[in-house]
Amino acid sequence: MNALVAATIPDAVTFAVCAVVVLSGGIGVVTSRNPVHAALSLVMTLFGVAVLFIEQHAYFLAAVQVIVYAGAIVVLFLFVIMFLGVDREEDLRAEPLRGQRPLALVLGAISLAGVLALSATANWVTGAHKVAGGLTAGHHTDTFLLGKSIFTTYLWAFEITAALLVIAVVGAVVLARRPSSTRDEGSPTPATERDGGPVPAGEPAAAPNEPAAVPNEPAAAPGSHEKVEVAR
Amino acid sequence: MSIGPAWYLGLAAVLFALGAIGVMVRRNVLVMFMCIELMLNAANLTFVTFSRVLGDVGGQSLVFFVLVVAAAEVVVGLGVVVAIFRRRASTTADDLHEMLG
Numbered sequence A: 001m002n003a004l005v006a007a008t009i010p011d012a013v014t015f016a017v018c019a020v021v022v023l024s025g026g027i028g029v030v031t032s033r034n035p036v037h038a039a040l041s042l043v044m045t046l047f048g049v050a051v052l053f054i055e056q057h058a059y060f061l062a063a064v065q066v067i068v069y070a071g072a073i074v075v076l077f078l079f080v081i082m083f084l085g086v087d088r089e090e091d092l093r094a095e096p097l098r099g100q101r102p103l104a105l106v107l108g109a110i111s112l113a114g115v116l117a118l119s120a121t122a123n124w125v126t127g128a129h130k131v132a133g134g135l136t137a138g139h140h141t142d143t144f145l146l147g148k149s150i151f152t153t154y155l156w157a158f159e160i161t162a163a164l165l166v167i168a169v170v171g172a173v174v175l176a177r178r179p180s181s182t183r184d185e186g187s188p189t190p191a192t193e194r195d196g197g198p199v200p201a202g203e204p205a206a207a208p209n210e211p212a213a214v215p216n217e218p219a220a221a222p223g224s225h226e227k228v229e230v231a232r
Numbered sequence B: 001m002s003i004g005p006a007w008y009l010g011l012a013a014v015l016f017a018l019g020a021i022g023v024m025v026r027r028n029v030l031v032m033f034m035c036i037e038l039m040l041n042a043a044n045l046t047f048v049t050f051s052r053v054l055g056d057v058g059g060q061s062l063v064f065f066v067l068v069v070a071a072a073e074v075v076v077g078l079g080v081v082v083a084i085f086r087r088r089a090s091t092t093a094d095d096l097h098e099m100l101g
Helices: A002-006 A009-031 A035-055 A059-084 A100-121 A142-153 A155-176 A209-219 A225-231 B005-025 B029-054 B058-088
Strands: none
Touching: A009 A035, A009 B005, A009 B029, A035 A059, A035 B005, A035 B029, A059 A142, A059 B029, A059 B058, A100 B005, A142 A155, A142 B058, A155 B058, B005 B029, B029 B058
C-alpha cells in the first residue's frame, strides 16, 4: 500500500486502467463463446501487458510484444480459426465432464492463493543484483542493454532459439502439408465416419486430395452441423 | 516513481490463474492455446517486474526468449490442430479420444 501512495498519480492511474484491461481481456478469453471474440480479447490483454511493460521501462519488449504477439501470433490464431471454419458459437453450458468446472475453479483459486501467499510472506527480492548486467548502467537505453545481454551473455541460448525456430517452421510445414497420393488413411476423413454413420460405399478411397471431401458432401447431406462445418 | 512490484506480481498471479482455469475449463483446442498465451504473458510480466526490482537485464532477456518459444509453440500447435482437423473435422478436445486404451 505504501508503494501505491508513493507512486505518482499518472503511474497509479495507468496501472489501474491497464490492470482492468488485462483482466477483462483475460476473462473475455476464458468466457467467450466465439473463438474469434476470444482472440480479440487476447489482443486486449496483450496490449495491456505491453503498456505495463512501458510502465516498467521495458520499451523494447513492449514494442516486440505488440509486434510479435498482437501482430503475428494472434493473426495466426485468427487465420487458423477462419481457415478451419470453427468460428461458430460454442455452447458453454454443456458440461460433458461432470464436476470439471467447479474443480477447475477450485484449483485455480488454490493456485492463485498459493502464489499470493508466497509473494506476501516470502522475502521475494532475493539474490544478487545485476548478475546478468545492470539495467540502469550508465545512460544506455534498455534496448542497448538487452541487445548486449542477448548477444554476449545469452549468445548460446540465442543461437539455440534460431535452431528452434527453424525446427518449428519445418515441423509446421510437415504437419500442414497434405499427404501425398500414396496414402490411404491420411485422406480427409468424411464427416460421416466421425458421426458413426455409414460411410458411403462409393467413397473414392484413393481420390486426389481436394475433391475427396466434395463428392461425399451430397451423400452426407441431412446430417448434423459438423457436416456443415466440413463443407465450409 | 512507478507502482510497487507487489501490485504487478498480484496482477500477474491473477492473470496466470485465469489462464490456468481457462485451460482446465475450455474444450476448444484453439481457446486452450490462447489461455496458454495468457499464462505466458503473466510469467513475462513477472519477469519484467523482477528485472526492474533487481535492476538486472536478465529478466528482460528471458522475456525475449519466452516470446520466441511462444511463437514456435503456437506455430507447431496450430499445425497440429490443422492436421487433426483434417481427420476429425473438430477442434474440440473431447472428440480426440482415439488414444483411449
